[in-house]
Amino acid sequence: MxxxxxxxxxxxxxxxxxxxxxxxxxxxxxxxxxxxxxxxxxxxxxxxxxxxxxxxxxxxxxxxxxxxxxxxxxxxxxxxxxLSAPGPHVGRELALIKVVNRGDPRTEAMRIADAFHARIVDVSATSCVYEVTGSSDKVTAFIDLLLPLGVMEVARTGIVAMTRGAQKSFQSA
Incomplete structure (x- = not known):
């Protein structure tokens, strides 16, 4: 079978x-x-x-x-x-990633963040917290590239999603 x-x-x-x-x-x-x-x-x-x-x-x-x-x-x-049934939908996730580093690794992390359209939401002398939004694949790829540069902590929201187009996902209850 x-x-x-x-x-x-x-x-x-x-x-x-x-x-x-x-x-x-x-x-x-x-x-x-x-x-x-x-x-x-x-x-x-x-x-x-x-x-x-x-x-x-x-x-x-x-x-x-x-x-x-x-x-x-x-x-x-x-x-x-x-929402994953046939038909268009939009799904996004948000992540905060704390990276602890200095010098060249910090510069490289900032370049990667720029390429992923991530924002720096907190910075200190030894760490940066980046915010990235997008598909789960994009968020995972961003984190994977930052891992060798000193990722200390990751917080992910999980996916939020809704149907595309002018119609409501749900009819009024």
């Missing part, structure tokens, strides 16, 4: 911003053995107490379909959308 290929899915969830709602979503993943590769969440509609969760996970088509169906059945969920 042929094995189904594993795919990465970017799933957006509109959920009520209430105590325990995020825990229920995460609990669904852990309880069924699904992995969360990236998770971002923020309130998007304070008047209606709604938040948007963006989850990056992976699995077969059947597993992804199960995840979406189970998310849709959770009580505080108002919408589930697979």
């Amino acid at each position: 042929k094995e189904e290929p594993i795919k990465t899915a970017i799933i957006a969830v509109i959920i009520e911003n209430e105590s325990g709602a995020l825990a229920r979503v995460v609990g669904l993943f852990s309880g069924r053995g699904y992995n969360i590769e990236s998770l971002t969440v923020s309130e998007i509609d304070p008047a209606h107490h709604m938040s948007r969760i963006t989850i990056v996970t992976s699995g077969t088509e059947m597993v992804i379909a199960q995840i979406k169906a189970q998310l849709g059945r959770l009580v505080p969920v108002h919408g589930v959308l697979d």
Whole structure:
């Protein structure tokens, strides 16, 4: 029997911003053995107490379909959308990278940052903190180039994404 290929899915969830709602979503993943590769969440509609969760996970088509169906059945969920399904979407990630160095390595790190359109957001005599945004591949490539130059710490946001074009990703709840 042929094995189904594993795919990465970017799933957006509109959920009520209430105590325990995020825990229920995460609990669904852990309880069924699904992995969360990236998770971002923020309130998007304070008047209606709604938040948007963006989850990056992976699995077969059947597993992804199960995840979406189970998310849709959770009580505080108002919408589930697979942004990685056919159709255009935009996804971005932000990272802060602290590099400790001086002299030539510092100059080289600044050249690399310029090539990646990264910004210096903090500088001291011995360190710089760079901010880079873009696709996960771009962020990873930037970090990989800085590693030999003295990377001390990395903080990544995870992916945020939405559909392209004039239509809303979600219809009003």
